Amino acid sequence: MATIKTMKKNAVTAPLSEISVLGWIRKNLFSSVLNTLLTFVTVYIIYTTLKGVWSWGIVDAVWVAENRRECFAINVDGACWAGVIAWLDNIFYGRYPREELWRINLGIFFLFMWMVPLWLPRVKAKISIGMTTVFLYPFLGGYLFAGGEKGIFMQVMLTAAVVCLLVNTIHSIIGVFSGRSLPEFFASLSNKKNICEKTQRNIFFGFLAILFVLIYVWQMSWNVERVPWTKWGGLFLTLVIAGIGIASALPGGIVLALGRRSRMPVIRVFSTAFIELFRSVPIITVLFMATTMFPLFMPQGFVLNKLVQVIIAVCLFNAAYMAETVRGGLQTIPQGQFEGAHTIGLGYWQTMGLVVMPQALKHMIPNIVGNFITVLKDTTLVSIIGLFDVLGMLRSIGKDLPWLGLHIEPLVFGAILFFLICFTMSKYSRHLEAKLSTNHHN
Amino acid sequence: MKLSTLLTSVVAFAVMAAPAVASTGDTLDIVKKRGHLRCQVGTPSGGFYNLDADGNWYGLDVAVCQAVTAAIFGDKKKMEIQSVSSQARFTALANGESDLLCRTATWTISRDTQLGLDFVTPNFYDGQGFTVLKESGITSALQLKGAKVCVTTGTTSELNLADFSRAHDLNISAVTFEDWNVRDDTYLKGGCDAVTIDKSSLAANIVSFPNPADHMILPETISKEPLGPAVRHGDSQWADIVRWSLFAMINAEELGVTSANVDDMRANSKNIDVRRMLGVEGNIHEGLGLSKDWAYNIIKQVGNYGENYEKYIGSGEGALGIQRKGTLNELWTNGGLMYSPPMR
Structure with a gap:
């Protein structure tokens, strides 16, 4: 008669490569040479796009001006939000009195x-x-x-x-x-x-x-x-x-x-x-x-x-x-x-x-x-x-x-x-x- | 492109059907009964009909609408501006939706005779021209040999450009755009050597560029674009009212009557022409079916032609800045084409 003896085995935590952030990054972004390359290219594209949008829309933008000429005079490279702000009533309500x-x-x-x-x-x-x-x-x-x-x-x-x-x-x-x-x-x-x-x-x-x-x-x-x-x-x-x-x-x-x-x-x-x-x-x-x-x-x-x-x-x-x-x-x-x-x-x-x-x-x-x-x-x-x-x-x-x-x-x-x-x-x-x-x- | 072809044919059919609908109704009576004038403009266009930030209309064409309204009601505010798409503009006039159209529409024989409408008289003489960079060294359109020229597609500008190129053997290649913003951006980024469109629009474009001083409009004008108000065919009295409202503005400028001095002129002027126009003497108002002070109301409330030109198109503050001197839009006394028949 065989007896089976059960023995509790200590649980082992998942390997670090599975649960840590670094592990995730390594697995999903840098798993091969090609993927690493792709990651760098993508990050670069995202960075330049966001940077451009950010500096045009926020950093260089003009918020207060009387007209577009003034916007150009303040910063010619930025967005001229002053025009949109001046027109907000029109944009939301039209020509309503x-x-x-x-x-x-x-x-x-x-x-x-x-x-x-x-x-x-x-x-x-x-x-x-x-x-x-x-x-x-x-x-x-x-x-x-x-x-x-x-x-x-x-x-x-x-x-x-x-x-x-x-x-x-x-x-x-x-x-x-x-x-x-x-x-x-x-x-x-x-x-x-x-x-x-x-x-x-x-x-x-x-x-x-x-x-x-x-x-x-x-x-x-x-x-x-x-x-x-x-x-x-x-x-x-x-x-x-x-x-x-x-x-x-x-x-x-x-x-x-x-x-x-x-x-x-x-x-x-x-x-x-x-x-x-x-x-x-x-x-x-x-x-x-x-x-x-x-x-x-x-x-x-x-x-x-x-x-x-x-x-x-x-x-x-x-x-x-x-x-x-x-x-x-x-x-x-x-x-x-x-x-x-x-x-x-x-x-x-x-x-x-x-x-x-x-x-x-x-x-x-x-x-x-x-x-x-x-x-x-x-x-x-x-x-x-x-x-x-x-x-x-x-x-x-x-x-x-x-x-x-x-x-x-x-x-x-x-x-x-x-x-x-x-x-x-x-x-x-x-x-x-x-x-x-x-x-x-x- | 297919869609727009379809639309064009629908509208062409609509316009052909329109004269059958139009009748010789008494537009003046209808307008008076309604209590306000319905004046048609297009989607906003710099200097001619614009919306301001408070939602009010202004511009040279809007001033004509205001003048007719002031002549009829003695109050320039009693009007409603209708903004109609360019495909539907003539239909909306023909079917009685608008009483009057004043929206930089070019007076041509086919429009005048086939669309069931009558052009009254031009309030602005435009013509197609070219904008180039000053540093390009080009000073005449005839130097544009082999140049790339930006043009909006589906417009008469595109056809005029082709005609001009062929007539002078210039071999110009047209770069076409659906959207004028993209056209201008392309020109600014060096995508073409010149932009062509009506000169008033060229001026408006240059004002909107970051460095207006770097650009110039070439002296040649390659097309005739007389722009003016139009009314429904068949109601001569109504056409008279619109025509003479505009002539009153031109005549007032010639006689030196402005919105500022009109009261003084009416009270004190010895000039018989002024006295007749302002209704002090004579009875020129009777034939129009208007009150005696119709022209006075126009000048008092809207101003004469020159005042309005400077305010919106000319060198007034915030205006487009198109020089009037030496153009067709000067008074005939200064060598232009703005000429009012005698008001007597």
Whole structure:
């Protein structure tokens, strides 16, 4: 009979060449003569590039000057950031009247207030918050940005938006501190326990109604001067166009994708034709069609709002692209899911809304966000048809007499701006992916 | 390149279709009813139409827009400047989007007769020229034999350069660029011996170079570029208003009326021409359908032609610095082409 004796062997730490920094460097950078050579060449290239950029953009740069001549006089080799700084208002807000800029800032602040709860983990009813952002915020933002006389419809929607913003904010504050929703919170204020859902809802609606009447009366006294769209511009205009394009692309894309997979021939043919038509022409052609050709078919003197034309064109174009992304997502869902949903008696919309879409959308997040980033970047094309979006403004700096010929600095600034925005979006998409991941990895 | 061809054909079709749409509407009535003038310019161009850091438009062409506005409303601010891409410029005028176009567009017979628009009268006489380095020793365009010349592609400048080279047997090789910034950078780095484009733009370029004194514009002018406002074809009264608003500015300079002395002139001048123009005597305003003080408003609020030239194009502070003396843009009394028919 053999006995096996186990003996504990002392653990040995990994060899230094595997874990130390020097070991890593040796392994990855200097493992052979060729690699060593490549490393030195690469380091040299990076060093000279960075050094050049650094000395042009920072060390030799001129930050304060009256005009470009003065920049040249101070340091002819450096960047002339003074021109960009002088134009910052134009770059961000376009030709918007300078004394009215608070309206844009306030509008953007409200948008943040509206959307911050979406990021807070303890807040409930995120779907309603998201939906109201898409459907009600445009009225509040639109009134702040455009101003002027408001009709009865506008007054009602504006009031609804303000009520919604207030309720959202209160709801989120309560949510953060107590983890409850607003109706639950109202119920908990009274001493009775276990108030049924219906009563909760009635109290909540009563509260909404009172708030609505109060705000409606208050908003009648609001009066902001009308700012025509021709004065909109800069990053603000870019974000307005891209924002509306992004907000409408997903719903539009879902509808078109479902239409394309529909069993009803008219809907299917129409959706397919629409998608293929818009996908087979460049966006700049669509923009030119919308702004140049379209007015020709209208009666003389009938002048459409060019901004609205552009926004409609951007929305249609992006819906078509998004439709194909969504269709791709739908095709990842196995047939069994549809069949399973049918077996338990779900109809078409329930199958789509409760079973298929939630899974499909999750798969599509990287593509959807990629699409959104493309929308934002494509928006700069409107500068070609004469709107002063952020790129249009950046290019105008070099034509302004004091800054004649200044073209590299504005574009570098624009590149940094776009990188910041797009990088934030893509980081957020990674965050969403991680959060929504249910770890169904096979 | 394919895309731009497509766009050009789309726009060409649009423009051909346009005259059918344009009608003999009463532009003046429409403008008055609307309460403001819609004046079309292009994407900013040094000296002619620029945005400043506060988002306001200024420049020699913008001044024409302001003059027409002041003549109609007595307030030069009652206008909206529309910035339209060059592909869509004539369509936007033809379909009634703009009331008036003033954006360094060259007056040619094909444009005047085939695009459903009428050029009014030039407000600036430009022409294509060459910039060279002073140290190159070149003093005449005829010395550019075998030279490399930087030019923006797809422009008439490129065609004019080829014609010039052939006519004088110079064998110039054109280096073409899509973007004028890149063109200038190439020239500055020695990639070509000269740059060619309209002289006003050459002047603007030189001002933007690090050492303007090292460069010079050659004396030859190889093309005619009369730039001026244009209106929709078929509304003569409207064309008259725009034409005489510009003539009022030129006439005022000839008569020595400026924005500074116009009040004094209106009150005290004995000169019958001045009195007629400023509406003290006579009734020249009636035919235009404007108020008696239309020309006074132009000069008071916008200034005469010379004032505006100096402010934006000439030697004024921060202006482009193009010498007016000896050019076509001088008054006819000084040997130029700026000439207003009599206002009587």
